[in-house]
Amino acid sequence: MPPQRLFSLPAGRFLRALPVALLPVALAMAAPVNPLPDHTELEAHVVVPYAGSGARSFDIQWQYPGAKTASLAIWKLELLSDSGQVLRQWRGTQALSQIAGRKTVAWDGRDGRGQTLPRGHYQVRLKTGVVSEAQWAVQSAGTAAISRFDQVLAKADDLHEHVWPMAVGAVSKVATPAFQAMPTGRQGASAPSGRMSALMAPATGNLPYTVYYGNLHSQTNDSDGGGAIGSCTSSQSPQTGAYGPSAAFAYAKQGGLDFLLTSEHNHMYDASSGTNASASRSTALARYQSGLQAAQQYSASQPGFLALYGMEWGVISNGGHLNILGSNELWGWESNGQNELLADRLTAKNDYAALYTTMKAQGAVGQFNHPDTSGQFIVNGQALGYTADGEEVMVLSEVMNTSAFSSNTTETETSMSRFEAAFNILLERGFRVAPSTNQDNHCANWGLSSTNRTAVLLPSGAAYNAANFLSALKARRVFATMDKNSQAVLQANGHLMGERFANTGALSMSVLFANSAGRSVSKVEVFEGVPGRNGTVTLLGTSAQQTVTPATGRHFYYARVTQDDGKQLWTAPVWVDQQAGQADTTPPQVALGSSTSGSLVTFTATASDNVGVARVEFWLDGVQYSSLTAAPYSQGVDTGTLTAGSHSMVAKAFDAAGNQASSSPVSFTVAAPADTQAPVASGTVSGTSGTVTLSATATDNVGVTKVEFWVDGALSGSATASPWQWALDSTKLTNGSHSLVVKAFDAAGNVGTSGAVGFTVSNTTTVFMSEKESNGTVASANGVSAGITKITGTMGSRTDKDFFAVPLKAGQTLSVSMTGPNDYDLYLVNASGTQLAASENSNSTESVSYKAASATTVYIKVISYSGSSTTQVYTLTLSVK
Template sequence: MLEILKSKKHLRLFAWLAMVAGILISLSSATTVSVFAAVTPVLTITEIHPNSTGIEAYEFIEIKNNSSSSVDLANYKVDYERVGASTKVWDMTTSQTLAAGAVEVIWIFQNDSVGKTKADFKANFSISIPDSQIYILDVRAVGAGTGLENTGLKSIVLKSDSGTEVSRAAYNDQTGNDTGTTVDGGENKSAVYEFPQYLNDGNKTMRKVARGSAPSPGGSYTAAEAPSIWITEMMPNPVDDGFEYIELYNNTTSDINLSGYKFKRVNDSITWTFGSFTLPAKGYAAVWIFNNLSTGYTTADFNNHYNTNLSSTQLYKLDLGTYSGLWNSAGPNTYEILNSSGTVICSASYNDAGTTTDASFEDRSILYDYPVTNTKMMRKVANDQYATPGEPYNMFYGQLHSHTSYSDGVQTPNDAYLWARDKGHADFFAVTDHSHYFDNVNDWANSTEWTDLKQKADYYYNENKYVSIAGYEMTWHNPTGRWGHMNVFNTDWFEYKENLKMNMPAFLDKLNQSPAGFAQFNHPMLTEWDNTKKWDYWTPERDNQVALIEINDPKEQYDTYIHALDKGWHVAPTNNGDNHSANWITRDNNRTVILAPRLNRDALFDAIRARRTYASWGDSDIRINYRINGKDMGSRLTGQSSLAVKVDVYNQNADNISKISVIANGGTVVASQTYSTNKVSFSTTLSPNYKYYFIRVDQADGDWAVTAPIWIEDPIPAQLSMDLKASSVSGVPVKVNANVKNTSGSSMSNVIVDFYKDTISGTPKGSTTISSIGAGATGTASLEWNPGITGNYTIIARVTIPGSPARYLVGKAVVPELIITELGVNTTNGADPNNSQYELYDFAEIYNNSKNTINLSGYKITIGPTTGSSRYTFDISGTFNIPSHSAGIIWFKNPQNTSLTVSDFNSNFGTSLTSSQIYSVSTSEEGPSGYLVNGGGARQVWIIKDNGDIVTMSEYSSGLDLKLDTTQENKSIMFSYPTDGTYANNKLNYDQPPTPGSVSSSQYPN
């Protein structure tokens, strides 16, 4: 087994956290913003028992009243939904009051129950609850008089008498349409449920937290009610038996000093006593079972064995003296934690089937979760797991974006899931075919391909071994708004691009109605897929549902990640293959890494919602643990006076880490350190000046990784906007303004604005102190600066808002060398009716915003994406000079207008341009794709230098303006300079009288 372990690239750094369904422990302290708490339904389903012993006389559903008022069960009914059969409706007609906070057992009284009493019911389960806690729901008159079926997918839906759904819970839900299979309906076993707290409200579906559990009617038991201390992990069989350990979790909100507590080996009743050691509130620690084989080993040895970096506050050495530690023999082997009074707090067993199964895996641990049966015995949930002592989360490696022949890839989802599992050795893998390719695209419920994709994901799903995920890619292209692409997960439904009502804002609002669902921005980059304004459609609800952003590119997509964060999106990075060939996950070593307590869907999806991910480019086994003040990546903090940053990085393949950087707003590097080793621990202390901080790790071989941020959510009482103006200083092309609006209720004094070029580093290029900004007022600081260079440059303003601590606002303004100020995209058609798509006078107006004459030789004008190709480029090879603060015209020539002259151009537009002001570009391509297309959806027009640097870009017919910009012949679209920190110009208006060569003062910094 050790050799097998060594062959796996992703041994884990960090320890398992007993999974608490729906509770994000990392966000629980008083210094952290609470995750939005969804409104819990009045009644929730907490347990389903479909298969009682022998004759099925004692089936039941357990429900809980979560409201502050009593409810009468006579106002409710149960819909029993069955795959492949009709729904049974069981109305609760007898009046019975369920008190606030109380639990009720609904006994499904069927043919086998006849002659049985409530006393018999309680005796069957060895419980003593009052008769009033048992509601008899007689179902004999419905169907054949049978109750809960044992096989096939079933759902219990609790509704009000008016038909409003209150809550639902499914069992056997991994069987799909296989009506003859059982997963949760084992004899005398129950499925246990909790209400998951998703980020948006509206969920009615309970989460199954345990299957095959001993039935406990009337004893609803949640994590909050579980023991104060949990055993969450045990390592009974390390390769070297001197490194056995157990992991403890403090389930309370107060620190617990374990001094005087005891660890008991129940099988031989031997007890060992703890010395002074603090188990932090909602915190974890590894207890090293320092046995007779541990002599001579140190904490460093323990860390080296498990590739951890545990400190003395995270690792306690429990010295057993000459005794052996955790037994590997056939069990059950049971261990207890007792308090100083000798009372058992919790216990855990392994090999409890009477064999050595659990302890037979060397260097693999056994995982436990809290008991759901009102006992102190931890619930064993997995064996043969990666050893991860003393830390809350494990690290799982995979990808979340791929395709098959169900869209524009190859083979089938069945092939993809198998390949990623068996050849890619992925922990998790998602197939996300483009939804507009699915059959029956207008009726998702009857799409055989969508159904098969989900069923195959369920078929290969193997809890704690391999998580197969079904999703889809929502794909907006040119004719549908060019919003970009998004992967969507964990919804029953799909949408498709041809539904023109589903622009991105409408789509995200629909996703908000599925609180369990979540989405990912795919490969975001303005030069390929996205329109320029999508980030502006941020709302808190949309932000909640879009958890991820894909970074498959080290430059533009990385920069777009920062842009999205600066716009307020709480997104965590991923890196995925987007495979369209039969090389799923094996094509490269790029990986998405998710920090989760266990390898199952709920744990991974909760981790994604908590933004606990990082993206690795080129390295499939790098491990990163990043915390601020003890809180993991993805956390949202408030009330911090300082930030203790801690980053642990380990590369198992011995690739050296060259640099660790802490990145804040605007891409600002606020701290960094260089290295030349494969295992590093970086720490620093920062003031909480910025809104977010993430980690970038660079390696000596060029591979790199970026983590999710940790956000500082304290509000900043100001807003920053940037604009450009013409400078009055001789030789200076532009003035940059930073406009600071005071959003507080009182005056603000001594606001410092520092200006930097390209990055916030070194000495500012200028600095201004705004002495006072009144409540609700705006103060402006300006920079007039001659960079002494040609081309675009970026001015960054960092505003210091006084306070303790001071807070920073960061804004960017691209000072453009050139601006595309006007596009004529729907001019007079040619005379040949067979080529009427060729328009005679399509043009792009280029304004020189610099202080020098610019020769466009060495530049290209690119249109894209265009029909049939991603871009079409016209090279400007000859001399074409545009004087400073003047405009030149690019005239697009085609087979219909090759003979037309500058005089014809002037006659058409009523202008008097000279030949030096117009440059003609042409193509021999037979078709419209090389030209400024109208009516075909979104287009972008770039000016790009021959070296690939993007200078300026104007976009039309995108987003909500789909098909609006090109409706009128012989009209123009007007643009002004960029203001959002990118090179994308602002569209002013469309259907305007063309004015080629004439630029208004609103179109350039003035």
Template structure:
């Protein structure tokens, strides 16, 4: 976009420096005064303190359902263009569209910018043009908005059609589009295929308690992430209460360590601090007197803060948001141990570890690929950004290899909301679709781009990351999941969305012959349901338009020979949306494979790390083997010999059933016969608590598998109560010093002996199976027969063979 003709000279110089224009990078005197210029610019235009966020933006707040008894609802269009001159014209048009794409009603208008965001409101009575009645169902609101200088606006005259002409005349970089669903009346319910919610980081223990097999279970745990935020290492970390924009370079109140601690308490599983790479000199421009070593050191300190904040259940990440908005585009680099830079101080020292030319995305992608780095397109614009070969969102093979995510929805970057109720949301579906049609293999992400100190709390949106069950959360497993594109974007942090195609999980690339069956799996842990589901299709490198394949949760299609991609979008009954990662399909005309693989299963170990193994064969080749324990997928392996390690503490003590299910590339599957195995975890020890000398005063055994106690006198008795499930067997082994003779009994609530062990020592063993149809309360009884000690302890070991 063109800014210079609108701004006073002092601000022109400043913004040229911030965007890399002019010659300030080689002018120590000019660069050293960058912060003074910033102060002067802020006085001229208060929002000019956001030099890296001076793009035009427009958001639409549209209530999904009506709450007023009159049936009316209010739509709000908010527009902003920080740093632009007063008098700039904001033109906007809002269209009501039905499911077939027909425009039913259209509103438009114009507003003048005066240094602050502008809001235009539309009151809708819930009817069509002319007051016509509309059928119950889902509709879309489409927003077009543009920022146009006053002179251009005057040249368009004053007719009623001027707004439409202004929208058409706006520069591509000063144009915004948004689309949001709304419901009228009671839309028809959506049929969904059976799908068991995958475990989440917050509820990983639920799978342990499942008593019935999960339906359509997938072998992954969902981790909810916010992969885009800033701290005072660049232009974020603003204190709540005074924060309404980005902060001048490195002046925010809070740093990376604060952000990581906050994100953990906000319920995030993963938080990334993504700092603007060109702010490490302490300036949004070029600080010629800056300390290059300090810039590099500050980046390393951020990496150290992330490592220190990471725990077994929380992953802190630190990296760069590389690039600038104007004539560029922001992108995250997730895993670089080096700071990339293009600015030098007056001693010709680079403010980073590695030089990367500003806005040269083809070269950057090549560097990232060489170093094994991966990235994310941040709040992409469909035009004027990420140029390669002069093309917007231009394709390169290097870029396709390293760019794994693209943001499809963000909450407001400058929100200070801490109750997850932010209304400023931006939708990037159009550039996401364009990237897919360009040929990029990207999954959708939804992040918060926090600049205020509310990391994870501005809204409920998250990026869902799928990590294999049994694999610990770590930077490595996170990066592996992103490289596999096992990711979904969600506006609801309690929801999940997965697309499968002929047995392949979203993110996969595979060859197909014949029909392709697509299925959308959705789960909500907060009681929501689906109001609509769409499956979209496109062709990589066609540079065409993504189209709607089906408005249902399942679809079958036979693609044309060649390359295709498919992804799902779901709207909940509260209007919040989710997007799946695509599947990429190479359709061939080869004969269809309908022969399922065969498999056999085996297990070794009873405690600690147990091994689930399988052999599998197929007429074409085995693609993967899933291991199901009691009907729940616990892990997968894609190469022979097929096996996974499983922590036995994820299972209850006792017997379990293992089935290995093998898949081939065509999606055919074959299951092994069930194999029974037992788990005997060494749980926590229960130390006897006196008095427990009767059934009524028995100590309760919960998850403990070891009991320790003493016989204080030769007439002492100890009782321990536990519940034995129907069909389960309890074994109790006792040991104690050789000088004593204690006996062991198992009795019911009435004191009747069910089984016992009475040898001449205190080395005793007994087993009992509950053959009834319901759980049974049983009592372990230890009695002194000869000798006693109040200090020498006996030990009971419980197992469930």
């Protein structure tokens, strides 16, 4: 195990000066070779199990590719209350052997005073940076050990601060306003193949937007990414990775992402992390153009997926990485040995103010990548320094990423870094950045190391293309989520997150949440700050609905949602220009009318307000259909997309203060279109003798109402409900070949006729049978098969009785005549013995008949009135018609 030291301290207490022998000393380690000059980047993570009844372990991990010297990670871990009070501390150092290190801190469930923590919400904060062994040896000498430690930590390079939520025991769920989830890009991508759905259906949720989930930070072998899974553990040497942009786009799409940005390091197109004097300018520029073309071609060939290609501009050392989207040029500062610029456009290294101005002029937008709170994005000597151009073009800032060097392909990576501290500083500086969470993939697992996604909202009905996607980023309609199945939205006085608007009086905010996998909310936090103040972002409240009257001036607000599994979401802020004066409490006035042309119904709203109308929303059948921010307020509805029946539209008008009014509903009816489509039918036959089953399958665009079965051109029977079947008495047909045709009918009278189905009848003809004793009761009657026309029997005694069972269908008539010796009588009875017909002549010449009203079994009964014989037979002649 690499050498390390660990101090565990009670909150608010400091140890006396520790013996120098207890502090880490310089370690005899050979300085590693630096494979990535100018690109030394520390990754630090602390894995904090969210749920548990108490004790658990915290796992700290470091990776430091590009390190030039043997280094120590210096770290402090703090257990915080929900309000931020320090309850317990641990301190230590970790030698970064082979550019990596790891430390596990076991926590016993107690605070620094030894008290067991009660049930509730807590936080775990990691502060860590890097010092060389020489720095540590010099700077750690001096006064009290704890003071020296914190002083060295504060001056460490690549200083990181990560704060993770933690729950002890069961915590209560937090109620959020009712919110129907917006449709997602995955739903939109299910449109028919071969054509991009440029005009998707209006949103079915409360907001007229579609959410697209993806990853806006990854690399391929155009720079230092694309490492093969199985061997990839870090950055690749530039342009040596196994896979390029096209492979990345295909992998991300197959993994379920809606978009992927491959953001290649702008200074590696010369195949080096430093400067390659022998590099070819034309080769470098062609490689960038090839990446742009790969993205365009993949997007065009894969509807529903957006392939994006751009630059990760800058260096880590005294610089800072940011992604640039929307540039068709390669920007850079390096030149080869012939003094040729290895880029299309010169952008001076580490000159962020000039870069922001160039981005504005070229129409590009940017994202701050894994920003540190110090030493990066320096403008006029200030880290994370503000310019007006920067405010306009920098639209995103990462708040949480998974490990850049993860090779996880099952979305279960636990190594994650947080950058919320820098995000808050940027907002306080005056930047209007929305939060993002990405994966910075260097291995070939683009977007699949974890479930975290950056989510972008496009208006439903807008084509899903690069232009509209960049417009959504410029509007800051973005939320960051650690759960790809979740949505979070912040609204304020009717305005959506990302908007900047003027406000007078109270500001009412709502945090909306939805999850398609059954997750709930355990915590909501709404934060506030002041752009340009350069102060501290503070917690406004922990309710999903907040109302505040801001002081006159500029403000921003954003929300963070913690799920019951500890995964978090961050909404984009709203930026509010609070105006002085009396609050506006007067709602707008709105009326709605309509006109019809063919299948198009056009709804026109007239709206007015004492201050001004901010927007008008159209609500169809209780669901928001669209939103317009400028007159004329007109919305068309194609009734061909609606179900038949009654519908209603309502217009809602809003002013800047959040006052709203609704129009009276306008009702309209959509008639069912004339049905001219015939059903589709087919038939089958089961059996060759006796009762044969005729079956049909029948479908119709509206519904099948009846099926007829035609045998040899004549109607044999029909069915009015599924399963479509008819029982055919094949004895009524001649033996041999026959033909079945099925006809299916719908309610509109359309008829669909099947093709002819051939079948064969092969009945064995049996016309004669003899009685079999004992058959002296109904229960023991001899059965008479179809086709039997004669029965013979004897009366062995005067008390003898013979019964024969004959099945009849509804409407069939059984006729029986008898001849025989002596005086025998003939009857027809039912199953209970009730007489149906009788013939009682003074001899044995008798005849009876009976017509069945419904399907039944009739019993022939023969008795001896006088005389009997065991040798002289009686004969029954039968017919069934």
